[in-house]
Amino acid sequence: MAVSLMINGKATEVDADPQTPLLWVLRDHLGMTGTKFGCGIAQCGACTVHIDGVATRSCQFPLEAAEGVKITTIEGLSPDSSHPLQKLWVEFNVPQCGYCQTGMLMAAAALLDEIPNPTDADIDQYVSNICRCGTYTRVRAAIHKAADLMKA
Amino acid sequence: MNEIKTTRRNFIISSLALGGALVIGTRAQAAVVDAEPWDLANPAGSVEFTPWLTINADGSVIVRATAVDIGNGTLTQIAAYIKEELDPVWDQIKPQYASTNRDYLEENVYSNANVGGALAYFSGRSTGPARMDTYMQVAASARERLKAAAAAAWSVPAGEITITEGVLNHASGKSGGIGEFVQAAAAIQLAEEPKPKDRSEWTFLGKKHPGKVQLPQIVNGSLIYGVDVIVPNMVYAALRQSPVMGGTLKSFDADAVKSMPGVLAVVAVKPGDNVPTDLKPPFPFGVSTAQHAVAVIAEHYWQARTALDALPVEWDDGPGAQWKTTQQMNDAAIAALDKPGEKVEVSTGDFEGVFKAAKKTVEGTYLTPYCEQAPMEPLNGTAMVTPERVDFWHPSQHSQMAYMVAADETGVKPENVFFHQTFVGGGFGRRVFSDDARMVVAVAKHFPGRPVHVIWSREEATRQGRYRPLMAGRLWAALGDDGYPTALQGRVSGGPGFFVSGINDTAITSLLPNVQIESQTVPFHILTGPYRGPGYNSNAFFIETFLDECAVAAGVDPMEYRLQIFGKWADIGWAKCLNEVKAKSGWGEALPKGQGRGVAIANWGMGGKADAGTTVATVAKVEVSKEGVLKIRQIDLAFDTGRIVNEDAVRTELEGGTMFGLNMAVNEGLNIKDGQIVEGNFDEYPMLRMADMPAQINVHFGGLSDNPRFNEIGEPPAGVIGPAVGNAIFAATGKRIRQMPFRTQDMSWS
Numbered sequence: 001m002a003v004s005l006m007i008n009g010k011a012t013e014v015d016a017d018p019q020t021p022l023l024w025v026l027r028d029h030l031g032m033t034g035t036k037f038g039c040g041i042a043q044c045g046a047c048t049v050h051i052d053g054v055a056t057r058s059c060q061f062p063l064e065a066a067e068g069v070k071i072t073t074i075e076g077l078s079p080d081s082s083h084p085l086q087k088l089w090v091e092f093n094v095p096q097c098g099y100c101q102t103g104m105l106m107a108a109a110a111l112l113d114e115i116p117n118p119t120d121a122d123i124d125q126y127v128s129n130i131c132r133c134g135t136y137t138r139v140r141a142a143i144h145k146a147a148d149l150m151k152a
Numbered sequence: 153m154n155e156i157k158t159t160r161r162n163f164i165i166s167s168l169a170l171g172g173a174l175v176i177g178t179r180a181q182a183a184v185v186d187a188e189p190w191d192l193a194n195p196a197g198s199v200e201f202t203p204w205l206t207i208n209a210d211g212s213v214i215v216r217a218t219a220v221d222i223g224n225g226t227l228t229q230i231a232a233y234i235k236e237e238l239d240p241v242w243d244q245i246k247p248q249y250a251s252t253n254r255d256y257l258e259e260n261v262y263s264n265a266n267v268g269g270a271l272a273y274f275s276g277r278s279t280g281p282a283r284m285d286t287y288m289q290v291a292a293s294a295r296e297r298l299k300a301a302a303a304a305a306w307s308v309p310a311g312e313i314t315i316t317e318g319v320l321n322h323a324s325g326k327s328g329g330i331g332e333f334v335q336a337a338a339a340i341q342l343a344e345e346p347k348p349k350d351r352s353e354w355t356f357l358g359k360k361h362p363g364k365v366q367l368p369q370i371v372n373g374s375l376i377y378g379v380d381v382i383v384p385n386m387v388y389a390a391l392r393q394s395p396v397m398g399g400t401l402k403s404f405d406a407d408a409v410k411s412m413p414g415v416l417a418v419v420a421v422k423p424g425d426n427v428p429t430d431l432k433p434p435f436p437f438g439v440s441t442a443q444h445a446v447a448v449i450a451e452h453y454w455q456a457r458t459a460l461d462a463l464p465v466e467w468d469d470g471p472g473a474q475w476k477t478t479q480q481m482n483d484a485a486i487a488a489l490d491k492p493g494e495k496v497e498v499s500t501g502d503f504e505g506v507f508k509a510a511k512k513t514v515e516g517t518y519l520t521p522y523c524e525q526a527p528m529e530p531l532n533g534t535a536m537v538t539p540e541r542v543d544f545w546h547p548s549q550h551s552q553m554a555y556m557v558a559a560d561e562t563g564v565k566p567e568n569v570f571f572h573q574t575f576v577g578g579g580f581g582r583r584v585f586s587d588d589a590r591m592v593v594a595v596a597k598h599f600p601g602r603p604v605h606v607i608w609s610r611e612e613a614t615r616q617g618r619y620r621p622l623m624a625g626r627l628w629a630a631l632g633d634d635g636y637p638t639a640l641q642g643r644v645s646g647g648p649g650f651f652v653s654g655i656n657d658t659a660i661t662s663l664l665p666n667v668q669i670e671s672q673t674v675p676f677h678i679l680t681g682p683y684r685g686p687g688y689n690s691n692a693f694f695i696e697t698f699l700d701e702c703a704v705a706a707g708v709d710p711m712e713y714r715l716q717i718f719g720k721w722a723d724i725g726w727a728k729c730l731n732e733v734k735a736k737s738g739w740g741e742a743l744p745k746g747q748g749r750g751v752a753i754a755n756w757g758m759g760g761k762a763d764a765g766t767t768v769a770t771v772a773k774v775e776v777s778k779e780g781v782l783k784i785r786q787i788d789l790a791f792d793t794g795r796i797v798n799e800d801a802v803r804t805e806l807e808g809g810t811m812f813g814l815n816m817a818v819n820e821g822l823n824i825k826d827g828q829i830v831e832g833n834f835d836e837y838p839m840l841r842m843a844d845m846p847a848q849i850n851v852h853f854g855g856l857s858d859n860p861r862f863n864e865i866g867e868p869p870a871g872v873i874g875p876a877v878g879n880a881i882f883a884a885t886g887k888r889i890r891q892m893p894f895r896t897q898d899m900s901w902s
Contacts, residue, residue, distance in 0.1 A: 016452070017413060024454045028388070033380035034373020036577070038528050039610045043834035046528060074373035086371040093363035093800055096808055097223030098370035099377060099528045099577030124843035130834060132528045132578050133223050134811025136842045137849055138804075 003067050007032075008076025018064035023047045025063050026073060034074035034102050038130070045129030048103040048110075049073050055110035055126070074102040077109060084149050085109055088142040096133035104129050108143050117147050187369045188376045189227075189248040190572040199334040201294045203254065203261045204287065205234070211318045211331035212244040215287065218262045220249075220549055221366070222579035223808075224866055225801045228365045230287055232798060236356045237291030237348055240318040240330065247365060249573040252555035256566050263552065281862065288348035294337070296346045301336035302328065361800035366575065378547030378574040379532045379607060386534065387416060389595050389606040390456035393445040393616045396469040396827035398677050401444040405464040409448065414455030418463065419598035421445040421591065427563025433556045439585040439681070440557045443616065447595045453607060472677030473827035481824055482519055484674050485624035488645035489517065493670025497656040501666030503630075506639035510630030514705045516698045518627075519891040520690040521821035522829075523620040524837065525683050529577020530613045533592030536603040537562055542569045543603070544593065547576040549583035557586045561593045580812065581682030585618055611832030618681025619822065621650040625694035630666075635706025636716060639666035644691065647676030651687025654871065655695055657760035659721045677827065684812055685756055685867035692754035692871030693817070693878070697890060700750070700879040710879060711739055711751050718753065723762035725792030729753060729769035729855035732790035736852050737771035746901065747775045747785070748883025752875035756868035763859045766793040766868040770810065772876040776884045780900035782818065784877065786846055790855035793863045799853075802865050807849045809869035815840045817874030821893040838895075 002015045007030070014029050021040075026032040026049075035058060038046030042057040049058045050072035077083050085108050088094075095101040104127065111118055111126035118126070123143055131139070186192065194200055197209030206214040215234045219226040227247035234245055255262045295315060302320045303310035314321050321327045351358075369375035394400065406418035423442045433440075446465055450456035475481050507513065533546035535558070542564045548554040548571075555571035562569075576583065588608075596604035608616070623646035630639040640660065644652055655661070656669045683689065703713035711734050718726040730753060733739070739749060750772050757765030773786035787810060796802045819838045823830040831837040878889040885901040 017454070017458075020452075020454045024452070027380075028453050031382055032373075033376070033382070036377075036528070037379060037530065037607070039834050041610070041833050041835060044528065044839075077372075081368060081372045089371045090363060090367045093367070093804060095223070095364070095367060095370045096804060097528070097576060097578045098364075098366065098375060101370050102373045105371060120847065124841075128841050128843070130528065130839045130841060132526055132580070132812070132839065134808035135804075136811065136840075136845045137807060137847065140842060140847060 003063055005066055005071060006069070007071045008073060014063065016063055018062060020063045022049070022058040022061040022063060022066050022071070025066070026058065032073055032075055036099055036102060038100065038103070043130070044100070045107055046100045046103040048106040048129065050106060050110055053110065053113060055107045074106060077105065083109060084146040085112070085142065088146050092138050092142045092145070094135050094138040094142055096135055100129055100131045104131065104139055108139070111143070112147060112150065116150060118143065186246065186248065187374050188574070190574070192248055199338040201297070202290045203250070203258065205290045205294055207294060207330060207334045209331045209334060211240065211329040212246055213238065213240045214246050214248055216248050216250040216262070218250045219283070220551055220573060220576060220579070222549055222576045224805060225364050225798070228362055228801065229798065231365055232357055232362065233284055233287035234291045236354055237288050238295045239315050242362065244318060249551065252552050252571045253567065253569060255552065285348070289345070292346045292348045293342070296342055297337040297340040298330050298333050300340045300342065301333040305333070305336065357797045358795070361798045363800070375575050377529050377577045378534070378545060379529055379577070381534045381545040381574060381605065383534065383545070383603045386603040386605055387449055387451055387599070388453040388456045389447045389449045389604050390453070390460040391445055391447045391591065391595065391606055391608055391612055392460060392465065393443040393612065394467050395615070396467070396472040396677070397443060397679050398472045399444060399470040400468045401446060402466040402468045404446050404466070409459040409463050412455070412459045412462065414451040415448060415459045416451065417449040417599055419447050419449065419595060421447065421594045425594065426561045429556070429560045429563070429566065431556045431559060431566060434550065434553050435585060437557065437560055440553070440587045440590045442587065442590050442594050445591065447606065449599050449604060453605070457609065469827055475676065475824055475827050477825065478521070478823040481622060481676060482624070485622055485645050486517060486519065488672040488674050489624055489626040489643045493643050493645070493672040495671045497652050497669040497671055498661055499668045501639070503639045503641055503666040503668045506666045507628065507630045507641065510638065511633070512631040512705065514629045514631065514698070514702050516627050516701050516890060518625045518694040518697060520620070520623050520693060521892060522622050522678060523683060523816055523820040524614050524617045524822060525580035525582035526614065526837065526839070527578030527580055527582055530610055531582070531588040531608040532606060533589060534603050534605040535593045535596035537564070537593065537597040537600050539600070540564065540568055542593065543572070544570065544589070545572045545574055546589055546592065547574045547583060548586065548589060549576065549579040549581070550586060553584065553586040554589035557589045558593045561590050562597050580684045581686065582618065585681050587618060610834070614832050614837060615829040617829070618679050620683035620686070620689060621646040621680040622676065622678070623650050623690040625655070625691065627694060627698040629698070629702050631702065631706060635708055637664060637702060640664050641667070642669045643672065644694070645672040645674055647674055647678055647680060649680030652691065653686070654688030654691030654754065657758065658695065658755060659718060659723070659726060659758070660695065660699070662760050663717065663721055678824070684809065685870045688754065688756050688867070688871045689813065689816060692752070693874045693892065696752035696754060696872065696875035697878050700875070700882065701888065714751065714753055721762065723767070725767045725855060725857040725859065726753060728857055729767050729790040729792055732852050732854035733769045733771045733788050736790070736850065737773070737786070737788035739771060746777065746884055747773065748880045748885070749773045750876045750879025750881070750883055752872040752879060754868070754871045756871060757863055763794070763861065764863070766791060766863045766865060767855070768868045768872045769855065770869065770872040770876040772873065772880045774877060774880040774884055776881060776899050776901065778901055780898060782881065782894065782899060784814065784844070784846055786850070787873070788850040788852060789869060789872070790852040791868065792855045792857045793865055794857060794859035794861035796856065796862060803851050805866040806851045806869050809866050810849050810873045811840060811845065813870030813873040814877065816870065817877055817892050818894045821896065
């Protein structure tokens, strides 16, 4: 079944089973591998994308639900890695292996869109992604700093 | 210094492309490190000074890594070595992975003893001092040749020329980029090779702390991990292995799924179906043995997954099914401690006599369960097998092992096996033994001629691990009149593959005059493998919890107790680390009931010797509610690895290793039912998240002894945080935690 998708501002057609998770549509059918596979059951957040601006775990979001919504992936978070979070992730040397970090960034970006000046508790709630390398303290510091910079 | 012998003959190789390399890049990149830094040819106009180092006509420099970067920064580290000796522009240093195929063809150019490996060891630790010498030497040798070439061109003494930021300069005003002189430098013969700089002359190492070179591609999602590999004509496979390890595949009904969308084939894999080679792998091939498995191959991954779920499969569980419950296995491990161990690991002095005469003894029994490394990138790999050739893209932690396994599985000549090391989404030991590599190739060889991308589901990866072994330990101490130990006895037991390191070779076993450590293997069927700090991650918990119990029995503050004991140890780093965390953690400040501090100290890699390995002392401050809910309030650690060369890289590993060890201690434990692993995904095998962590981990540098060494840093913190938290729980509640994971233990108090 061909489905029309709007991804990072571009219209795309995908012909796949309507139950196929958006994660695999992105990675396998469209070759957009910045969105990662971690668990497949919406636990880890490595596959986080924005659906109409809301952070969503794409491994549990079927293709058939993706028609008519605006999808943003890490490839579309900024055209040139210029989102304040992306810059601070580099400045703070946040990632270790880096595998979970695109999902972290998408979760953090959605948080700052909704709550420009988040508390620690807000961060705990919105960025519940799993990082096995243990980068949490730097993720938190970078989010706070980004909030400061974006206010200015 | 382990100086390498550089002769003219082996120093400058050529300016030609790598022989036989297949260059397949799927997406173009331009940044510091290539997103797919494998098997890239030397560019036109470049000079390969040695297989480790190529300088390009534009002044950029290629440095080749034998160590896989699993997030620990090995690619950045080797770039830093080159920066120190050659001083190119930092972001013009391009780390790439050394070719395992080339290593084979060129008689171990990357893995022989002269270049820093006692054994061909391509794993995470090989950026240490021995490899450092190799990188520094080749960069220094290239530097002096460039200077000599410029000196000849400018008619000035080479000694008056400097290189700064990739530019050769002379006081006369003459200058030129290093790229302009590479061809002339290739023809230079030096009377002798220069010595690398003395540490006192370093301007970059130890002074700057660059972030990882691959950060730009991580944050925009363009870095290519194994699971991101896309090559032309590729198909996907979903995998299911015998639910009980060691079981066999009885039957499957391929006809039931072959008409499902996209399905191309259903294939069976069995151990012993390989074509052995006479290669000498870094680990015995046995550790990579395939389990019985079935895989569905389809045009798209989700099609393969869906069909696999629908595939009727019958297994013969085999003898592993005798282990009905976790409790049965735990009991067997603990029962093994009741009699003398089959192997005496250490025996010094008259421990029996001292115990008999002792007025006071302490005994403790401890247990750690099976744990899964759970790297965030699920196991995977892509292989194209034909009768003549193998191409293999894989996120390995040990590329040489994976390369040899691919040859051993297919029977294809090693010179025709091309292994492409991708970026790795976490390792923690899981991707060392290369059982995953073998499985990928074993599946792909049943579908020759098309690249097959095999991806484990999270559940499959969790239930088919090579785990941290289930281990039990019992310790006895005889205490003198002053309350301090005069003799120590220990027994450890575990399934095949357990380790005694961390208990037979640690400071207290060397310090005390009367010691015996014994071990006993229990015949469990569960497969095991390296997991961040093998052996140490259990044994540090055993011994540091036990030492806390001794301090309580002696009525001495646990910090003072350790300072007294380890203040006598020949390695001053232990006392320095303890004093540092004592001063920085608020140790001794009064806390309300339900809160407490605990300390632990251990060393990874010391092998029974002073001034070796890496020591870490950690203080944890915890709060336990009356209902028994644990919250970590503060973590302080001090460490001694002698010296460091990249402060922030060290800090990140200490933070990460601490969090890994904390998760291990608090959360992790696999259960067994009828021989199978119960837990499959993160809903059942929980991970710490942001909300579970204190806002920061306080890493203190005052423990460093300045001993002339630097050692591994990612594993040492993982062993101490668990006992530090356990000891803090005791301080908070009076309940002694002797078993991991802590979340299964009753911590309630009133």
